[in-house]
Structure formats: structure tokens, C-alpha cells
Amino acid sequence: xxxxxxxxxxxxxxxxxxxxxxxxxxxxxxxxxxxxxxxxxxxxxxxxxxxxxxxxxxxxxxxxxxxxxxxxxxxxxxxxxxxxxxxxxxxxxxxxxxxxxxxxxxxxxxxx
Amino acid sequence: xxxxxxxxxxxxxxxxxxxxxxxxxxxxxxxxxxxxxxxxxxxxxxxxxxxxxxxxxxxxxxxxxxxxxxxxxxxxxxxxxxxxxxxxxxxxxxxxxxxxxxxxxxxx
Numbered sequence: 251x252x253x254x255x256x257x258x259x260x261x262x263x264x265x266x267x268x269x270x271x272x273x274x275x276x277x278x279x280x281x282x283x284x285x286x287x288x289x290x291x292x293x294x295x296x297x298x299x300x301x302x303x304x305x306x307x308x309x310x311x312x313x314x315x316x317x318x319x320x321x322x323x324x325x326x327x328x329x330x331x332x333x334x335x336x337x338x339x340x341x342x343x344x345x346x347x348x349x350x351x352x353x354x355x356x357x358x359x360x361x362x
Numbered sequence: 363x364x365x366x367x368x369x370x371x372x373x374x375x376x377x378x379x380x381x382x383x384x385x386x387x388x389x390x391x392x393x394x395x396x397x398x399x400x401x402x403x404x405x406x407x408x409x410x411x412x413x414x415x416x417x418x419x420x421x422x423x424x425x426x427x428x429x430x431x432x433x434x435x436x437x438x439x440x441x442x443x444x445x446x447x448x449x450x451x452x453x454x455x456x457x458x459x460x461x462x463x464x465x466x467x468x469x470x
Contacts, residue, residue: 283457292462293448300456341406350396350408351450351458 252276256342256354263332263361271327271357275344282325283351284317288338296340299325332361364389366451368461375439376469383434383464385423385449394452395432397423398460401445409434409447419443439468 255274263269275282284296295309299319310316314332319325329336339358343351365388375381387393397409410418412425412432423434432449446465450458 281456285460293460295457295459298457306455306457348394348413348452350411351398352408353398353406355405 254342254344254352254354256340256357258357259355260358261360263359265334265361266331268328268330269332269359271329271340271342271359273325273327273342273344273354275323275325275342276346276352277323279344279346279352280322281345282319283343283345284325284327285341285343286338287341287356293341296327329359332359334361337361364393364451364453364459366449366459366461368447368449368464370464371462372465372467374467374469377441378438381436381439381443381466381468383447383449383466385432385434385461387430387432387449387451389430389451389453391453393425395423395425396450396452396458397421397432397434398448398450399445400448406448439466441468441470444468 257272280301282299285293287293297317298306314330317327337360339356341356342354345351367386369384395412398406399409400406421434421436423432425432444467446463448463449461452458
């Protein structure tokens with residue numbers, strides 16, 4: 251596609267519910283990243299997919315968080331049993347080699 | 363471990379004044395550095411990368427390995443430069459570490 255697409259753009263969920271966030275990267279970009287941006291904070295790395303290699307999950311804050319990337323393209327970030335501290339903007343980005351990231355517009359998650 | 367520090371959370375200058383957004387990094391290997399910008403109600407986007415040695419929208423940034431810095435500069439700030447700026451360090455691990463960002467306000 252022309253850019254990185256994320257859905258939904260906004261999600262309000264009740265504490266304890268599961269949520270799925272979707273990212274559709276730029277076609278041909280081999281790397282896909284998830285970051286989290288909390289109010290007034292920088293970007294917190296969550297997970298990184300590169301081609302067919304095992305993902306780098308070192309940034310996932312707890313085992314309630316998981317992500318997969320199907321067919322080397324679309325990725326889904328799942329948060330189980332959401333907590334209020336999970337409220338943030340979840341950003342997806344993709345890249346090709348060392349050209350820098352192209353970001354999506356993010357999913358604003360609010361846990362009430 | 364790699365780290366990126368942007369010491370100024372907020373920076374305010376007048377239109378036409380020079381502006382410098384500071385970025386320092388720590389990394390023992392050969393770094394790749396980037397600046398990203400997020401204008402109000404827009405998505406985060408790449409501004410420039412050190413390897414390209416380019417000037418984008420009048421901004422330049424020079425990698426100083428001795429001082430481990432990658433400061434972003436513009437000689438004459440414009441109101442449309444008001445935005446949040448992030449410095450990022452890419453290592454051979456493939457993923458970027460971002461600083462906490464600097465909010466630049468250019469006053470008329």
C-alpha cells in the first residue's frame with residue numbers, strides 16, 4: 251500500500267477485556283515494529299519482526315502482550331486482560347533495510 | 363546498552379532565530395542516527411538520517427562521534443517548524459531506540 255495502515259484508530263475497552271490492534275505495512279518492507287507512546291513519554295519499543303527470523307520480543311512489558319505477523323505482511327498486536335496502564339498510543343512502523351521507519355497513524359487505546 | 367538522550371523536553375524560539383535540538387547517544391558500535399518529526403495531528407515521520415548528509419526543510423544534523431552527539435540545527439526557524447522532534451539510534455540489532463522527544467515551539 252501507499253503507507254502503513256493501522257486499525258482501529260481509536261479503541262476504548264473495559265479493564266480485563268482483550269484487544270487486537272492491526273497493522274498493514276508497506277508492501278515490500280521486510281521489517282515491522284510495534285512501539286508504544288504514552289502521554290508525555292517517548293517511544294517504548296515492544297516487538298520487531300524481520301523477514302522470516304524469530305521476532306525480537308524483548309520489549310513486551312508482560313505476557314499479556316503478544317504479536318504475530320502473518321505471511322510476512324500484516325501484523326496483529328494482542329493485549330489480553332487489559333489494564334489501565336495499557337492506555338497509550340500504539341504505533342506500528344515498517345522499514346526496508348536501513349532507510350528509516352515509516353510510521354502508521356497509531357491506535358489510541360483507552361482502558362476504562 | 364544503547365541510549366538516546368534529548369535533554370530538552372521543551373524548546374521555544376522566535377521566528378527567524380537559530381534553533382538547535384540536542385541529541386546525545388551511547389552506543390559502543392557504529393551508530394546510525396535519525397531525526398523524526400511529528401507535527402500536530404499528523405503521524406510521526408522521518409526527517410533526516412545522518413548517513414544521507416542531507417538538508418531537509420532547512421534542517422541539518424551532523425554526527426559527532428567524539429561527543430556522541432547528533433544535534434539538529436536550523437539557522438532560521440519558521441512557525442511551521444513547531445512540532446515534536448525525536449532522535450533515534452539504530453544499531454546492528456535492527457531496531458531503533460528513541461529519545462523522549464523535544465517539543466519545539468516557534469513564536470511569531
